[in-house]
Amino acid sequence: MERDDATGLCTTDASRQYTKEVLRRVGDTWSLATIARLTDGPHRFTELMKDLPGISHRMLTQTLRSLQRDGLVSRTAYAEVPPRVEYALTPLGHSMLEPLTELTKWAEDTLDQVADHRRTFDT
Amino acid sequence: MERDDATGLCTTDASRQYTKEVLRRVGDTWSLATIARLTDGPHRFTELMKDLPGISHRMLTQTLRSLQRDGLVSRTAYAEVPPRVEYALTPLGHSMLEPLTELTKWAEDTLDQVADHRRTFDT
DNA sequence: CAGTATCCGTCAGGATACTG
DNA sequence: CAGTATCCTGACGGATACTG
Numbered sequence: 001m002e003r004d005d006a007t008g009l010c011t012t013d014a015s016r017q018y019t020k021e022v023l024r025r026v027g028d029t030w031s032l033a034t035i036a037r038l039t040d041g042p043h044r045f046t047e048l049m050k051d052l053p054g055i056s057h058r059m060l061t062q063t064l065r066s067l068q069r070d071g072l073v074s075r076t077a078y079a080e081v082p083p084r085v086e087y088a089l090t091p092l093g094h095s096m097l098e099p100l101t102e103l104t105k106w107a108e109d110t111l112d113q114v115a116d117h118r119r120t121f122d123t
Numbered sequence: 124m125e126r127d128d129a130t131g132l133c134t135t136d137a138s139r140q141y142t143k144e145v146l147r148r149v150g151d152t153w154s155l156a157t158i159a160r161l162t163d164g165p166h167r168f169t170e171l172m173k174d175l176p177g178i179s180h181r182m183l184t185q186t187l188r189s190l191q192r193d194g195l196v197s198r199t200a201y202a203e204v205p206p207r208v209e210y211a212l213t214p215l216g217h218s219m220l221e222p223l224t225e226l227t228k229w230a231e232d233t234l235d236q237v238a239d240h241r242r243t244f245d246t
Numbered sequence: 247c248a249g250t251a252t253c254c255g256t257c258a259g260g261a262t263a264c265t266g
Numbered sequence: 267c268a269g270t271a272t273c274c275t276g277a278c279g280g281a282t283a284c285t286g
Contacts, residue, residue, distance in 0.1 A: 016175075018230040019155040019223075025230075025237070027150050029279075032142040045248055056280055061249065071240030082247045083286085092236060099229045100142075102222035107141040107148075113215060114148070117194030152259075168268055179260055184269065205267045206266085 025070050030055055030063040032100070035089065038073065039097060042088035072096065148193050153178055153186040155223070158212065161196065162220060165211035195219065 026032050030052065037043065037051050049060055064087055067073035072093035078084040089097075149155050153175065160166065160174050172183055187210055190196035195216035201207040212220075 015227060015231075016156045016159060018227045018234070019159060020152075021234060021237075022226055022230045023150065023152075023155070027146065029143075029146075032146070033139045036139060036142060057249080058251095058281085059279060062279085069241055069244045070237050071244075077248090083249090085248060092233060092240075095233065096229055099222070099225035102225050103145055104138065104141045106219055106222045107145045108138075110215060110218065111141070111144060114144075114193050117215075118192055121192045121194075180269080181261085181271095182259060185259085200268090206269090208268065 025066075025072070026096075028063070028066075030059055031067060034060070034063050034067065035072065035093060035096070035100070038087060038089045038093070042076075042086040045085055045087070048087065067093070148189075148195070149219075151186070151189075153182055154190060157183070157186050157190065158195065158216060158219070158223070161210060161212045161216070165199075165209040168208055168210070171210065190216070 026035065033052055033055075034048065037048055043051075045060065045064075048064075049055065049057065052060065055063075064073060064075065068075050068087075071090055074088050074090050076086045076088070078086070149158065156175055156178075157171065160171060166174075168183065168187075171187075172178065172180065175183065178186075187196060187198065191198050191210075194213055197211050197213050199209045199211070201209070
């Protein structure tokens with residue numbers, strides 16, 4: 001596997017597949033936010049609705065299905081009345097948190113720089 | 124700033140802005156691939172076209188403008204005939220490579236797991 | 247409560263043609 | 267060579283109504 005010596009970022013065709021793969025898994029509007037919300041433990045559907053301001057009923061369902069399909073989130077239904085369903089991160093889901101956190105920190109640290117540059121660029 | 128103790132991933136409203144911010148900057152189809160291609164130094168427009176299989180003329184322009192606008196990529200035009208323009212990562216662009224590489228490695232390492240899980244889930 | 251189904255608007259992004 | 271402008275399609279995602 002070739003990697004750039006300075007940074008470790010692959011520049012091969014194969015490596016670009018991985019970046020695309022990441023986007024395919026969590027590149028949509030709600031996946032990352034949903035994962036972040038599940039960081040501290042299992043949550044119910046309604047809790048997630050409440051804690052993800054702006055998400056629609058439909059999109060939460062769809063996002064959870066997608067994450068579940070990829071093995072990042074588990075779904076547990078309890079046979080009760082009223083029905084209760086809990087979503088939680090799987091070990092695989094947890095394994096994403098560390099690299100994801102790095103990227104989030106980077107965004108946080110560079111937010112102002114980017115905003116400044118954008119203003120300058122527009123003028 | 125509240126962070127989850129176990130993982131360091133923010134779960135506050137503010138932190139979700141950062142994840143959204145990342146997606147806004149590089150969440151489209153071609154930004155990450157373009158950045159990866161610029162890792163090893165400056166490249167010309169045509170080189171990038173050739174090295175990003177499937178990208179259209181229009182989308183490369185649009186992607187480069189967006190990255191330029193955010194200060195991740197610099198554009199240098201040489202007053203020659205025929206015209207020559209070179210794109211390169213800025214220091215800010217370089218600063219993204221490390222966290223990005225972590226995420227790429229994660230995708231690489233978990234690709235098979237996800238593929239397996241997806242097959243199982245479909246049945 | 248936790249979904250599924252349907253309709254519909256918006257927009258990313260491809261194809262193509264035209265300029266400096 | 268390195269763009270810009272225009273048109274068009276398909277996927278993302280919101281609103282709403284209906285089930286177990």
